[in-house]
Amino acid sequence: MELLPHYADRVRFAPVLAPPPRPRLPRSPVLFAERVTVVETAAAGGLLADLAREIDLTHVGWDFEFAAPVLPGLPAGGDVTDCRAIRPLLLSLALVGRGAGRAEPVLYPFVVDVRRPEVLPALAAVFELPVPFAGHFLVGDFHCLWRLGLPGPRVIWDTWAASRALALGRHHRKYRLATDRPPAAAREEADALEDASHALPAVCARFGVPFAFSADKGRLQASFRDHPGEAPFTAEQIDYSAADAAATAELYPHQLLAASGAGLVDHLVSIEMPWAAVNARFAWHGVRLDPAACHEVRAACDRHVADLTARLRKLGLGSFDSHPQLKAFFEQQGLLDLFRDGASYSFDQEALEAFADRHPAIPLIRAARKARQLRSDPVLWPNLAGADGRVHPAHRQLGTDTGRQTCRRPNVLGLGKVLRPLVVPDPGHGIGEADLCQIEVGVAAGVYGDPDLARMFNTGDVYSAMATRFYATELTPADLALPGEVFKSRFKPLRNKMKRCTLGIIYGLTPHGLAAYLEIPRADAEAMLDRFLGLFPVLRQALADAAYFGSVRGFAATATGLRRYRAAGRRGKPSAWERNWLTNHPVQGTAAALFKAAGVRLDRLYRAHDARLIVPLHDAFVFEAPIERLEAVGELTREALCQVVQEAFPELRPRAEVNIAKPGCWNKDGMAESVSRWLADPTFRLD
Numbered sequence: 001m002e003l004l005p006h007y008a009d010r011v012r013f014a015p016v017l018a019p020p021p022r023p024r025l026p027r028s029p030v031l032f033a034e035r036v037t038v039v040e041t042a043a044a045g046g047l048l049a050d051l052a053r054e055i056d057l058t059h060v061g062w063d064f065e066f067a068a069p070v071l072p073g074l075p076a077g078g079d080v081t082d083c084r085a086i087r088p089l090l091l092s093l094a095l096v097g098r099g100a101g102r103a104e105p106v107l108y109p110f111v112v113d114v115r116r117p118e119v120l121p122a123l124a125a126v127f128e129l130p131v132p133f134a135g136h137f138l139v140g141d142f143h144c145l146w147r148l149g150l151p152g153p154r155v156i157w158d159t160w161a162a163s164r165a166l167a168l169g170r171h172h173r174k175y176r177l178a179t180d181r182p183p184a185a186a187r188e189e190a191d192a193l194e195d196a197s198h199a200l201p202a203v204c205a206r207f208g209v210p211f212a213f214s215a216d217k218g219r220l221q222a223s224f225r226d227h228p229g230e231a232p233f234t235a236e237q238i239d240y241s242a243a244d245a246a247a248t249a250e251l252y253p254h255q256l257l258a259a260s261g262a263g264l265v266d267h268l269v270s271i272e273m274p275w276a277a278v279n280a281r282f283a284w285h286g287v288r289l290d291p292a293a294c295h296e297v298r299a300a301c302d303r304h305v306a307d308l309t310a311r312l313r314k315l316g317l318g319s320f321d322s323h324p325q326l327k328a329f330f331e332q333q334g335l336l337d338l339f340r341d342g343a344s345y346s347f348d349q350e351a352l353e354a355f356a357d358r359h360p361a362i363p364l365i366r367a368a369r370k371a372r373q374l375r376s377d378p379v380l381w382p383n384l385a386g387a388d389g390r391v392h393p394a395h396r397q398l399g400t401d402t403g404r405q406t407c408r409r410p411n412v413l414g415l416g417k418v419l420r421p422l423v424v425p426d427p428g429h430g431i432g433e434a435d436l437c438q439i440e441v442g443v444a445a446g447v448y449g450d451p452d453l454a455r456m457f458n459t460g461d462v463y464s465a466m467a468t469r470f471y472a473t474e475l476t477p478a479d480l481a482l483p484g485e486v487f488k489s490r491f492k493p494l495r496n497k498m499k500r501c502t503l504g505i506i507y508g509l510t511p512h513g514l515a516a517y518l519e520i521p522r523a524d525a526e527a528m529l530d531r532f533l534g535l536f537p538v539l540r541q542a543l544a545d546a547a548y549f550g551s552v553r554g555f556a557a558t559a560t561g562l563r564r565y566r567a568a569g570r571r572g573k574p575s576a577w578e579r580n581w582l583t584n585h586p587v588q589g590t591a592a593a594l595f596k597a598a599g600v601r602l603d604r605l606y607r608a609h610d611a612r613l614i615v616p617l618h619d620a621f622v623f624e625a626p627i628e629r630l631e632a633v634g635e636l637t638r639e640a641l642c643q644v645v646q647e648a649f650p651e652l653r654p655r656a657e658v659n660i661a662k663p664g665c666w667n668k669d670g671m672a673e674s675v676s677r678w679l680a681d682p683t684f685r686l687d
Contacts, residue, residue, distance in 0.1 A: 027051045029097075032108045036242045039112040045122030048110050052095055052126045058105055059132040059157075061094035061249025064114075064144040065224045065241050073383040080378070080409050082386035083283055088114045088144035089224055090233065092245035093126065107249065109242045114148060115230065124150055132157050134252035136200045136244070139394075142280035158276045159248050161397055162255045162268060163198045163206075169401040169555070169564035171197060174577060204247050207254040211247045213240050267561040271593050272397070274600040278613070279397045279405070281603060285612045285624075286390035287412055290424045290665070293675055294380045297419065301375035304682040308368035312361060320365045323347065333359055338516045342576075354517055367682040370416070379410035379422070390426075395616070401564050402585060403592040405616050412615055417686040418674045421665040423615075423622075430630040430663025434637035435620035436595075437655045438462050439645065441502055443594070444587045446649030447559055448542035452535065458653040464488050466498040469535060501532045505543070506587055508580030543583045547574065550582035558589035559648060590648075595619060598644045602637060609633050615666070622666055634658040 027050055039045050052060075066088045068081035095108040112119055127133070127145075133153035135141050137160035145152055173190030196202060201214035213220060220240045227233070233241075259265045312320055317329045326347045330336040338355045339345045352366050374380060384391050391410065399406025407413040415422065425431045441462050445453035456465035461484035468480050468487065471494055479491070488495055497518065504514055515525035533540045550556040551574040555563040564585040566578060574582060599621065602613060611625035611633045621641070625633040638656040645654040661670035668674070668686050677684045 026054055029055050029106070029108065032110075033106045034109075036109045036111055036238060038238060039110055039119055039122075040116055042118040042122070045112070045119035048093070048112070049122040049125040051108065052093075052129060055095065055097035055108070057095060057097045057129065057131045059096050059134055059249065059252050060126075060129070060153075061092075061096070061245040061247070061252070062133050062135045062141065062153075063092050063241065063244035063248065064088055064141045065090040065092075065221075065237070065244075066140060066144050067225050067227060068140070071383055071386070074378075074381055075376075080384065083140075083143045083392050084147075084286075084386040084388045084390075086140070086143050086147050088148055089227060090114065090237070090241045091123065091144070092241040094242070094245040094249035096249050107246060109246055111238050111241050113233070114144075120148060120150060123148075127151050127153050130154050132252065134159060134248045136160050136203070136248050136251075138276050139280045139283060142277055143284055146284060152277055156273050156276060157252055157255070157268075158273060158397075159200070159203060159251045159255060160198055161272050161276055162259060163203045164398045165264060165268060165272060165562060166255070166258055166262060167197070167565065168398065168403070168562065169581075170567055172401060172567075175567040175570070200244070200247060203251065207251055207258075209247055209250045209254065212243050216240070262563060263557070263561050264563065265561075267558070267593065271560055271562075271596050271600075275596040276397060278596070278599050278603045279395050282395040282613065282616065283392050285614055286386065286388070286392035287423045287614050287666075288390045288426060289379065289385070289422050291382070291385075293422050295382070296679060297374060297422070297675065298380040300679050300682075301371045304371040305368055305375070308364050308371065308682060312364050312368065315361045315364075317361055317365070320368045326365075329361070330359075333361075335359060340512060340516075354513075363683045363685075371682050374419075377410060378408075379412065379415065381410075384410065401581070402588045403558070403562050404588070404618070413617055417668040417671075418678045418684060421667050421672050421675045423666040424664065425624050428626060429624050430627045430660065431614075431622065431624050431666050432630055432634045432637075432658060432660035432663060433617075433620050433622045433666065434634060434641055434656050434658045436641050436645070437657055439619050439654060440506055440587055440591050442645065442652045442654055443591045443649070444506055444539070446652055447586045447590055448539050448546075450536050450538040450542065451651070453539055454649075454651050460484050460655065461488055461495075463495045463499045463502065464491075466502065466532075466535070467491060467494040470494075470498060470532065497528075498532075501529060504529065505533070505539075506584055508576070508584065510576075546583045546586060547579045550574075551578065556582045556585040556589075558586055558593055560590065560593040562589050562593060564589065591619060594644045594648055595641075598640045601640050601644065605636055605640065606633065609636070627663060630660050630663055634660050 027047065029051065032051060039048055066086050068083065068086045071080050071082055074080060091112045091114050093110045093112065095110070096105050097108070098105055112123065114120070127150060132155045134157040136158070138156065138158045142152060171190070171194055201211050201217060204211040204214070220237065223237060256265065259268055309320070316332070317325060319325050327336065327345055330339060335355070335358055336345065338358065339347055339351050349366060349369065352362050356362050356366065378384060386392050393407050393412050394409050396406040396408070405413070412423065423431065438457065441453070442457040445457050456462045459465040464484045464487045468475065472480065479487070482490065500509070500514060500517055503509065511522055511526040511529055514529060515522040518525065546556065551566070551572070554570070555565045557563045564581060595616070599613060599616060602621065606612060606623070609625055609629045609632065611623055611629065613621055614624050615622035621637055623633055623637060635658070638658050641656040642654045645652060659667070659669060662672040665672050671686055674684070674686055
């Protein structure tokens with residue numbers, strides 16, 4: 001039977017109605033309170049997602065258990081795991097909310113078998129909830145999320161980062177270890193003690209949070225590393241997984257209260273917690289190393305060490321590592337006083353670099369040490385690349401007491417300018433770098449409120465501006481009117497003296513150190529520093545206040561609120577070392593915080609350009625992007641770096657330089673051939 005045309009058209013063009021929403025009945029939260037629910041099916045996952053959206057959530061604890069394969073063929077003791085081949089096994093979620101007829105918040109623990117792909121859509125819905133997700137040392141947890149294709153939480157709290165920030169500086173090795181220990185051993189022991197103090201069981205103990213598996217954590221973590229693919233989990237493994245998430249869920253309000261008492265909440269919420277995800281992404285993205293170039297450098301190390309050792313012996317130095325021999329050698333040359341460090345002498349790389357032009361042996365010593373260190377550096381190890389062909393270093397958030405990053409296995413931050421071209425891009429991509437210029441001087445002007453220093457910073461070259469003022473009576477009017485770049489090239493020695501004075505003020509250079517560097521009497525150096533500070537009376541008073549008030553209250557703070565503490569119980573007049581960091585932390589720590597804020601912004605903006613941050617280096621970001629987008633990404637990076645500084649200190653006009661001249665590798669100012677230059681001459685340097 002045919003419809004009349006009028007009715008046929010009505011049927012043909014009738015809107016397609018969506019089926020009505022399925023009827024729902026609220027879950028009964030009391031059935032899931034304080035008991036572990038295991039999720040292994042899509043239906044159970046849907047129940048978890050529904051409950052999470054129905055109860056009045058305050059926050060969620062979360063933790064992944066996973067297996068990460070160890071890369072084969074590495075030297076003994078050099079285990080490196082491949083984050084790109086990570087195998088997520090269990091996800092524990094501790095939902096905390098009000099309800100179940102109780103006045104206190106209630107815990108709803110779930111353990112999800114994430115080997116089952118059918119549970120993932122429900123987890124995506126949970127992670128999109130706008131409540132804090134608290135976990136401990138979240139690097140591996142983020143890697144599990146990205147491996148599963150899940151979105152990260154919108155709001156995170158890393159209980160490890162909070163613990164580290166709440167104790168920043170208290171356990172510095174100069175406080176806790178004997179001063180007669182060898183520096184390397186002291187550093188290693190201090191690092192081990194620091195790691196142990198921020199492990200989850202230790203943090204729980206400090207806050208009075210029960211953690212049932214403290215004694216068995218290592219054994220149970222290992223049980224997941226060796227867990228067969230589809231084998232069921234034991235009841236103990238399930239309970240342990242649930243306990244990790246429950247511990248971080250209970251820690252969160254305690255840490256939030258402690259952070260509030262320390263004036264730290266804003267810094268943690270706006271800087272460190274978003275940065276935790278960015279930090280994990282640095283490791284996830286990794287870098288590509290040129291294997292052939294790494295092999296050449298590694299093969300050249302022994303040759304260079306042998307050659308440099310022979311050249312040093314001809315100059316009268318038997319061992320470039322022997323402290324007594326170095327002391328005797330430089331005493332014989334009349335140069336020992338250059339290396340004075342308090343009551344003793346230091347021949348570390350920093351001291352040698354400062355006086356590299358004083359004796360032909362010094363650059364040879366530096367080069368020999370560098371070549372020997374490179375020989376065992378993981379950056380040159382074969383088979384270090386992961387499943388994606390890239391190397392994935394372990395980046396450490398709050399790695400230093402200033403709040404800056406550190407990196408290891410391998411330490412790509414420590415490659416040095418000469419060897420940066422070992423890092424190359426993926427095919428079709430290019431590498432660039434954006435670097436904030438003279439930023440710590442600008443931040444010092446902003447933090448300490450010195451308008452004269454800010455005006456000099458805003459000229460574009462603060463050191464040239466200082467030199468024209470400091471040496472005004474010794475220069476002609478024509479000299480004083482020169483543009484900054486022209487003055488910089490024509491009066492480089494004067495500019496360098498100002499740079500040394502400025503960095504000395506920021507980093508604590510002593511009159512003795514300045515005298516040695518400039519080859520002038522100590523009294524003249526003292527007079528020069530005094531005259532230099534006289535140019536900046538506001539800064540001078542602010543530095544004195546920072547040292548005094550910081551020593552009295554027991555900490556220095558950045559503009560964002562991150563504190564660096566004196567050791568517990570330490571009161572009274574600060575040591576010279578303490579005075580240095582009490583005045584420096586507000587500057588260097590603030591610069592580090594602004595750098596992280598820019599990184600968080602860029603991490604989001606880069607996704608539209610298929611670009612990625614690959615190395616955070618002091619005040620510079622190294623980025624990788626499709627070659628056709630490299631220039632746009634460089635400009636985006638420059639703008640973000642400058643914007644965060646100007647937002648914090650509107651009186652400043654920051655500058656950032658972008659280097660994309662030779663995108664085929666990471667390089668210093670386009671010096672893409674520096675590795676080959678080093679292979680030919682181990683003393684080759686890039687100043």
